[in-house]
Amino acid sequence: MKKIKIILIGILSMGLISCEITDTNVDPDNPSADVVNAGAIYPGMITQTHRNIVALNGRIAGIVMQQFDGLDAQQIAYGQYNIGESDIDNSWGFGLYGAGSMTDCFVITQNNTGEVSALAKLYMAANLGMTTSTWGDIPYSDAFLGDEGNVTPSYDSQSSIYADIQTLLTESINEGVASGVGEFFGAGGSADWEGTAHALKARYYLHLTSVDPTAAQNALSEAQMAFTSTADQPDFVYSLPAQNANPLYLFDNDRPSTMGFGATLNTMMTSDPRLALYTTDGETFASDDLFWGKATSPTPLISYWEVKFIEAEAIVRTSGADLDALTALQEAVRSNMLYVGVSTTDADLYVNTLTLTGTSEDKIETIITEKYKSLYGNGPLEAWADYRRTGYPDLTPNPDAVPSFNPSGVIPRRFLYPITERTTNSANYDAAISSQGGHLLDDDMWVFPSN
Template identity: 65%
Template sequence: MKKIQILIGVLFLSLVSCEITDENIDQNNPNGASVNAGAVYPGMIAQTHRNMVAINARIAGIVAQQYEGLDAQQIAYDQYNIGEDDTDDYWDAALYGTGAMPDCYGIFTSNTEEVGALAKLYMAANLGLATTMWGDVPYDNAFIGDQGNFNPTFDSQEDVYATIQRLLDESIAGGVSSGIGEFYGVGSGGADWEKTARALKARYYIHLTSVDNTAAASALAQAQLALSSTSEQADFVYSSPAANSNPLFLFDNDRPGTLGVSPQLTSLMTGDPRLPVYTNVDGDFAGAGLFWGQADSPTPLISYWEVKFIEAEAIVRTSGTDADALAALQAAVEANMLYVGVSQTDADTYTAALTLSGSMDDKIETIVTEKYKSSYGNAPIEAWTDFRRTKFPALTPNPSAVGGVNPSRIIPRRFLYPISERLTNGTNYNAAISAQGGHLLDNDMWAFPTN
């Protein structure tokens, strides 16, 4: 696998910034007219990959029943008691505010060609996280605080998905495949960034199968141009010191015994050769020998196996052959198994037993359920998203759910906007709530209507 190992040292930053651009940066105005991408990229990339598995992503994993809350706030999340305070840090420090998206914006508005193109790719990935959690979110005028606008409006979710696709198209057109990854320790050739951009396009097309009859065909076209092996995916591998470790490892280290692997996932994976490297008999997710819970466990921006799952689903939805869909499904499962350390023999045995039969929904259930198993530890937000749009895998709401911000006590459909927006951007916050029909965890989003 290709690994992005971000070394945030003075010498590294000096070397990188000279190679990427000769422009200077005003350190007191990082989102201003002139941004040295070399100084900004390492932190932005590191934060983006953390966003895939930390804070809100961890809550999404609880909601999607990949994790189980055992103590403290995690029990509340397991009971769907997820308030506006619980999502605030992710909004302000991971995405907006001091998060990754202002850095992306600063880079691509000050740098052209492949330097700016990679920032557009990362902006699209972060914007996708934001809209799948909250629906309508700020974008068009969200990053111009230097121009005096500190109260951005919220773009509709439909417009946000269109923006994601436009950013990825511009990233590809801007030459994102032109070796830019070499600046970040990816190595000669590195991750294939154009294929990564197409993988993200496939992801954000397949999200829209409930509201766009062309979404599956668009996803299929992009998936077939996207990643062709795990060696092409952009993997961020965390490094010492401890503060730079994988967020799941850090959470277990800081708050031991408060989070475990869900019994629902364990039951679903009975006999699956990945289970021993996902969890142990105590239900831990970060113990010795557990693949996704180590200090240096990688976080893909998007994985090859996700691409193959998207391809399999899209083939089924576009009336392709069962044989082609099954081949894509088997490739997806095998890639994930080999990546986490399952032997080739065990992977072959498992994938040979996979079948696709019955109705379209039956086939999609098989595909999405296998995707759910493979997203554990690396893409919990996608597991939650797939459940909201397909109802698969078949999850039962927590019988201990509370009804405060989720009156129907269903598996949540969204997160509440954070308290910081209510207190500092109230007019636009209220407009977004009104446009979406409410502000509860059981309110649908435009992209994921209850069918």
């Protein structure tokens, strides 16, 4: 398995990427557009992007989607859909905007060209996808102009953000994201970056199945140009010391017994050979014995199994070629099982029982349910996106749901904007809420209308 392994000291000293490396003392957490040391900015940009997938927003999405259960403190509140505007403020201000990953992406793309800019555009697209699918309309076109005096950015419509994602990924491919970038990551090797760009294009086209009749065909075309094995997927492997560890591991280490493995998922996986690699007792989710619960557990930007699940669903939605869809589904599940440590024999026994029968909707339910199990520990935000888009897997909302921010009690459809937007960017915040028709957890967003 090829790995993206960020070793900060090694990268900063070697400067292995072909970009402008200055000898000026630049704080990588507060980069200036005047003096850009891309070699210093890249590690933080990449590290924070992968952390965003499974840290605060991903953890809450995992609880909402019943991949995890809240056992104590705030985690119980999240499971009851009591998710307020203060709960996700840090992920907005420090994970994405402010000193976060999207600001780093912007600085690099504005001050570099070619392969250096290309990879930053790819990461910007991935971060935009995470952000818009979580909140809806978001600041983008003038979001990173604080140095020019614009500290109250307007919100771009969600439909325009999805178009921007595709433009960024196309530009990334055209600017040579496939070449030269691997050296930046040192001895750990590199992913198939052009294949990753196509994979991300497939993901974000598939998000549009409820609003764009061409979405499934577009997603299928891109999935068939993506990378072709787990060896080429863009894995980020966390490293020691502990503060650099996988966010799920760190959370359990810092706040033990406040979150557990989801009872719903545990029941769903009774006969699944991955269960013993996901949890030891139906509650523990983080330990050195569990694949996604180690300090060094990887987080792919997008996985090979997700690509194959996208392909399977897109085939059902387009040609309806059952055998081709089943082959893609089986490869998706098999690749995930082998990746996490299931034996080839046990993986084959499981995947050979998979079938796609009934209506197209029945087949999509089968695909999304299997995808839900495979996204555990590595793609909670995408599992939530799938649920809002398709209604699958068939989950029962928490009967103890708190109505404060979610009067209908449904599994949340979005997050609230963070409190800092209401207090420091109120005019644009109000305009965004008005254009979207509300600001509660059960309000739909454009890309995921109610089923």
